[in-house]
Amino acid sequence: MAELARSTVLVTGAGGRTGQIVYRKLKERSDRYVARGLVRTEESKGNIGGADDVFVGDIRDTSTIVPAIQGIDSLVILTSAVPKMKPGFDPTKGERPEFYFEDGAYPEQVDWIGQKNQIDAAKAAGVKHIVLVGSMGGTNPNHPLNRLGNGNILIWKRKAEQYLADSGIPYTIIRAGGLQDREGGIRELLVGKDDELLQTETKTISREDVAEVCIQALQVEEAKFKAFDLASKPEGVGTPTKDYKALFSHITARF
Template sequence: MEKILIVGANGSTGKRIIEILNNSQSFEPVAMIRKKEQKPVFDDMDVESVLADLEQDDFSSALKGVDKVIFAAGSGGHTGPDKTTAVDEEGAIKIIDASLKAGVKKFVMLSAMGADEPSSHKELEHYLKAKAEADKYLRNSGLNYTIVRPGALTDDLGMGKVKLAEKVERGEISRDDVAFLLVMSLADPLAKNKTFEAIEGDEPIKSALIEISQG
């Protein structure tokens, strides 16, 4: 069973990822949390947690024994530029470096649609720039990676059907479906070293991932 560190485990999407992994026969989740007060949530789920902050510099204890990483942290588009840079760019880069040093086998990044053209979205420009820099750093890091860039996230019930491509029209996708996409991307052959956008669609997640893997 592979041990998966979820960065941003306490967020809305992170908690969904934890639930999926916790019911998996292949993966064991480890929740990375910023505050001790968050630990009981994961204790109740019988999920291991590690205390670490993206604004710190040492992640060796958080990555001990970890096989793969899902980065689902995000400051959100409404956070100021300084905090966004600290979490979405610098924090991501620190954990990418630490993952490389720790011998992590795959790094799955939750990015954002529009990260390839931040200036086209003025209200989110600082957020998308930070995401773009982190994505670029991951692609050049030498780690095996998958970068998922979803459209606008909703709390609707996931239908398990998506549209994936390097570029798709702007649209929405449920956090449930994004969580499943990220978890399924952990499989070694799927979406290896691929960056793609995702919105709700008509194709089952698994077959859509297989298709994008072969593209």
């Protein structure tokens, strides 16, 4: 049999906790993928190994991300604004922490304009598939996450998701539940829509599992033009998910 041509995949936000895992998993499957990463700083580049396939750029400035996007087949977007905790918080007094976003790094700039820039640059470069990782909770404008630092983060993420769905590029939108730093591949994954999973006991997911779903979405046709919420059953309940084609086939929602 002829050898399959390898697919070149760029992971943006590759310095983040989930992005690092996607980048690593792609590198481990070098028979199938040529991995690239995009990070914001030289320090982040060093943190994930500093290889030549990691580009440094700012998603708020399209010109800095074009070199990373040139010549790729697929794009996995894992960039996100990150709220910071205000100093001086004393949990012993029963205080609740307050959060803020740094100037220029609000969700509007990162999760909306930054993601729009990536989608536009990918479209211009002829990218064939975009996997976008968002968050559950976007159907509720009053979700507590929107109040963090007055950032309306889920509202801006949802706007970028809609922009991607309207772009004409084949897409997979993964709205992950609460992210946990736990081992992947050992739980039954659950897909849902419209935040229905938030009404259940199972609304978390390991970062490893999210990363695996991103990569499976790149290779399973049934994942294209789909948007879904993603969580998992507790470890030891149900059967660990291995058949991703079946998982994606359960999803009917385009947005």
